[in-house]
Amino acid sequence: MSDQNANDxxxxxxxxxRSEPTEPAEPAEHVVLEEQIDLWRGYVQRRRAxxxxxxxxxxxxxRGQVSDLTASGLEDEEAFLVAVKRMGNLxxxxxxxxxxxxxxxxxxxxxxPEEPGDGGRWRELAVVLALAVGAGIVLKVLLAATxxxxxxxxxxxxxxxxxxxxxxxxxxxxxxxxxxxxxVAITTAFAxxxxxxxxxxxxxxxxxxxEFLAITHTPVVLWxxxxxxxxxxxxxxxARRMDFVRxxxxxxxxxxxxxxxxxxxxxxxxxTLSLVxxxxxxxxxxxxxxxxxxxxxxxxxxxxxxxxxxxxNIAPVLTRxxxxxxxxxxxxxxxxxxxxxPLTDVDRDLLILxxxxxxxxxxxxxxxxxxxxxxxxxxxxDWMQLALVGAALAVDAVALTxxxxxxxEFGFTANKVAALxxxxxxxxxxxxxxWLATGFVRGRRSFGAIEHWQTQYLPVYAIxxxxxxxxxxxxxxxx
Amino acid sequence: xxxDKDLVAASATPLVLGxxxxxxxxxxxxxxxxxxxSGGRMEWTDGMLYPLLHRLERLEYVKATWGTSDVGRRRKxxxxxxxxxxxxxxxxxxxxxxxxxxxxxxxDVQPGPAVAEGxx
Numbered sequence: 142m143s144d145q146n147a148n149d150x151x152x153x154x155x156x157x158x159r160s161e162p163t164e165p166a167e168p169a170e171h172v173v174l175e176e177q178i179d180l181w182r183g184y185v186q187r188r189r190a191x192x193x194x195x196x197x198x199x200x201x202x203x204r205g206q207v208s209d210l211t212a213s214g215l216e217d218e219e220a221f222l223v224a225v226k227r228m229g230n231l232x233x234x235x236x237x238x239x240x241x242x243x244x245x246x247x248x249x250x251x252x253x254p255e256e257p258g259d260g261g262r263w264r265e266l267a268v269v270l271a272l273a274v275g276a277g278i279v280l281k282v283l284l285a286a287t288x289x290x291x292x293x294x295x296x297x298x299x300x301x302x303x304x305x306x307x308x309x310x311x312x313x314x315x316x317x318x319x320x321x322x323x324x325v326a327i328t329t330a331f332a333x334x335x336x337x338x339x340x341x342x343x344x345x346x347x348x349x350x351x352e353f354l355a356i357t358h359t360p361v362v363l364w365x366x367x368x369x370x371x372x373x374x375x376x377x378x379x380a381r382r383m384d385f386v387r388x389x390x391x392x393x394x395x396x397x398x399x400x401x402x403x404x405x406x407x408x409x410x411x412x413t414l415s416l417v418x419x420x421x422x423x424x425x426x427x428x429x430x431x432x433x434x435x436x437x438x439x440x441x442x443x444x445x446x447x448x449x450x451x452x453x454n455i456a457p458v459l460t461r462x463x464x465x466x467x468x469x470x471x472x473x474x475x476x477x478x479x480x481x482x483p484l485t486d487v488d489r490d491l492l493i494l495x496x497x498x499x500x501x502x503x504x505x506x507x508x509x510x511x512x513x514x515x516x517x518x519x520x521x522x523d524w525m526q527l528a529l530v531g532a533a534l535a536v537d538a539v540a541l542t543x544x545x546x547x548x549x550e551f552g553f554t555a556n557k558v559a560a561l562x563x564x565x566x567x568x569x570x571x572x573x574x575x576w577l578a579t580g581f582v583r584g585r586r587s588f589g590a591i592e593h594w595q596t597q598y599l600p601v602y603a604i605x606x607x608x609x610x611x612x613x614x615x616x617x618x619x620x
Numbered sequence: 621x622x623x624d625k626d627l628v629a630a631s632a633t634p635l636v637l638g639x640x641x642x643x644x645x646x647x648x649x650x651x652x653x654x655x656x657x658s659g660g661r662m663e664w665t666d667g668m669l670y671p672l673l674h675r676l677e678r679l680e681y682v683k684a685t686w687g688t689s690d691v692g693r694r695r696k697x698x699x700x701x702x703x704x705x706x707x708x709x710x711x712x713x714x715x716x717x718x719x720x721x722x723x724x725x726x727x728d729v730q731p732g733p734a735v736a737e738g739x740x
Contacts, residue, residue: 197694198647198670204693205648206666229665237671241678 174217178203181225188231190239203228268312269443276305276435284431292348293336299360300332302435306442307370313446314373324366331610335359338614350555351614358559358606364389365603382596387511388445390456390504395441403433457512460505461522464529467505471498471532478539492560495540499567502533506574507595515589519582527582530575537568555617559609566605570598623662632664632672634711640682640700641708647673647696673698681707 178200185196203224210220228234239245279301287294304325311321340352348356371388372381407425414421506526541564548557577594580586639645639653647669654662676682681704689695700708 194696195670195674198696199667201646201689201693201695202648202651202666202670204691205689227665228667231667234665234667234671237668238674241671241675 174207174221177218177221185231188235188238190235190242190245192242192245195238199228265313265443269309269439272305272309273436273439274432276302276439277432279305280435281428281431284427292352295348296335296352296356296359297332299363300328302438303360303363303367304328305435306438307367309439309442310367310370310373314370316370316374320369320374324369327366328363331359331362331607334611338619340614340619349620351617351619354555354559354613355610358609361606362603362610365599365606368599379593379596382599383511383592386507386596386599387454387456388442390508390511391445391448391454392441394455394459395444396437399437399441403437454512456508460509464505464509464522464525467501468525468529468532471502471529471536474498475532475536475539478536491540492544492557492564495537495544496560496563496567499533499537499564499571502529503567503570506530506571510592510595513588515587515592517588519584523578523582527575527578530571530578534568534571534575537564541568555613555620559613562605562609566601570601628662628664633676634708634715636669636672636676637681637700637704637708637711640698641705644697644699646698650698676704679707680704 181203182196182200185191185199186193203221206224206227207217207220210223211217215223280298283294283297283301287297307324310316335355338352338355340355341349343349343352368382368385369376371385372378375381407429411421411425506529509522509526544561544564548561574591574594577586577591581588581591635654635657636650639650639657645653648666650673651664651666651669654664673682673684677684677698680701682698683701685697685699687695687697
C-alpha cells in the first residue's frame with residue numbers, strides 16, 4: 142500500500158488545477174478508496190461461484206485499473222466507479238464463473254484435511270476410533286459373559302455403548318468434571334435398578350411386561366442425559382437443547398445411511414464367501430456386530446459434528462416432504478376410525494400405534510422448528526404444521542376415548558399404563574404447541590414462544606421414562 | 621466500436637493464447653494488450669476474462685502461478701504451455717480458413733454506389 146501511495150503521489154495530476162495543498166488530501170482519499178474496495182470485495186465474495194482466490198485475482202485487476210485511471214487524471218472515487226463498471230455486471234460474471242466451476246455450487250465436506258499442520262482433525266478422528274474400539278471391546282466382553290442369558294445382554298447393551306459416545310463429547314466440549322461425575326452416578330443408578338430388580342420372567346422365559354418397559358425406556362433416559370453432555374453441561378439453555386435435537390435428527394439419518402451401506406457390504410461378503418464354502422455367519426455374529434454397531438454410532442456422531450455449517454441438515458428437508466403426506470394419512474385414519482366405530486375390538490396395540498403416530502408428528506414439528514428462521518413471518522408451511530398437529534390430536538382423541546373405555550372395563554396393566562402415560566405426555570406437548578402455533582399464525586404470538594416450548598418440554602420425557610424404569614417394577618409386582 | 625458478443629467470445633481464446641505466446645502475463649496486462657492490439661476498438665467486459673483464463677487452465681493450455689505485484693499485491697500469472705501452443709496453431713489455421721472465405725465474400729459483394737463512384 143505504501144508503495145502504491147508513493148507511486149500515485151509521484152504522478153502529476155492533469156486537467157485539474159489545484160489551489161489547496163497536496164499533502165493533507167492524499168491519505169483521506171486513499172482511505173475512502175480502501176473502504177470502497179473492501180465493500181466491493183464483500184459484495185463479490187457472497188457469490189458462491191466466485192472463490193476467495195478469484196476475488197484476490199480480480200482485486201489485483203481492479204486496483205491496476207484504478208491506478209491507471211488516476212494516473213490519467215481521475216480522482217480515486219471516479220476511477221473506482223469506472224473500474225467497477227468495466228468489470229461488468231456481477232450476475233453475468235458470476236454466471237460465467239459458475240459455468241467454469243460448477244463443482245463449487247455443491248458443498249463438500251472435508252473430513253480430514255490433506256495439508257499437514259491441522260493436527261486437530263486427525264486427533265479427533267483418533268479419539269473417535271479409539272472410543273469406538275473401546276465400546277466394541279466392552280460389548281464383546283459383555284457378549285461373551287452373557288452366553289445363554291440374552292436378557293442381561295439386552296439390558297446392558299446401552300450401558301456398554303453410550304458412555305463412550307458421552308466420552309467423545311466430554312472430550313470435545315471440555316465438560317466440567319462435576320457434571321461428568323453426576324452423570325456417571327445417575328447412569329450407574331439406572332444400571333443397578335435395571336439389573337437388581339427381581340423382574341418376573343414372561344412367556345417363554347422372555348422379558349415380562351415391567352422388564353420389557355425398563356429395557357425400552359432406559360435408552361430414552363440415557364439419551365437425554367447424553368444431551369447434558371452434548372450441551373457441555375449447559376443443559377438449561379434452550380439453544381443448547383435445540384442443538385441436541387438437531388444433532389439427534391441428523392445422527393439418525395447418518396446411521397440409516399451407514400446401516401444401508403453396511404448391509405450391502407456384508408451381503409456381498411456373505412455371498413462371495415459362500416461360493417467358496419466359507420460360512421461368514423460366526424465371524425459376523427461374534428466379531429462384526431459387537432464392533433460395528435458402536436463403531437457406526439461413534440463415527441456417525443463424528444460425521445454429524447464435522448458437517449455442521451458445511452452441509453445442510455437433512456432432517457428439516459424430510460419434514461417438508463412428509464408433513465403433507467402425514468396430514469393426508471391422519472385425515473384418512475380419522476375418517477376410517479369414525480366410520481368403523483365403535484372401536485369394540487381395539488386393544489393395547491391401538492394405543493401403542495397412536496403413541497408412534499404422535500411421536501412421528503412430534504418429530505416432524507420439532508425438526509421443522511429447528512430449521513426455521515424465527516424472525517420470518519408465518520407462511521403456508523406454518524399453517525400446514527398447525528393442520529398436522531390438529532389432525533393428530535383429533536385422531537388421538539378418538540382412539541383415546543375407546544382406550545379409556547377398555548381400561549375402565551378390563552383394568553390396568555403395566556403396558557397399558559405406560560402406553561397411556563406416554564400418550565398423555567405427548568398430548569400435552571402437542572396440544573400446547575398447537576395453541577401457541579395458532580397464536581403465531583394469527584400474528585398474536587412470536588415464533589420464539591413455540592421454539593421455547595419445545596426445548597422446555599424435553600426433560601418431561603426423561604422424567605416420564607425414569608418413572609417407568611424405576612417405579613413400574615415395584616408398582617406392578619415386577620410382573 | 622461495438623463488436624458482436626459472439627465474435628468477441630470466438631476471438632477471445634486465440635487472442636489470449638497469442639498474447640501469452642509472446643510471454644508470461646497476468647489478467648490486467650492481458651486486457652491492456654487486447655486494447656492496444658485493437659487500437660482501442662475492442663472493449664471487453666473485464667470480469668469475463670477470468671473465467672476464460674480458468675477454463676484455459678483447466679484445458680492445460682496455460683499454467684498459472686501466484687506471485688506478487690510490484691506494489692505487493694497477490695497476483696496470478698499465466699504462461700502458455702506446449703499444448704496451449706498447439707491449440708493456438710490450430711485456432712490460427714481455423715481462422716485462416718474463415719478469413720479466406722470472408723475475403724472472397726467481401727470481393728463478390730456488389731459494390732455500393734459510393735464505392736463504384738470512387739472507382740470511376
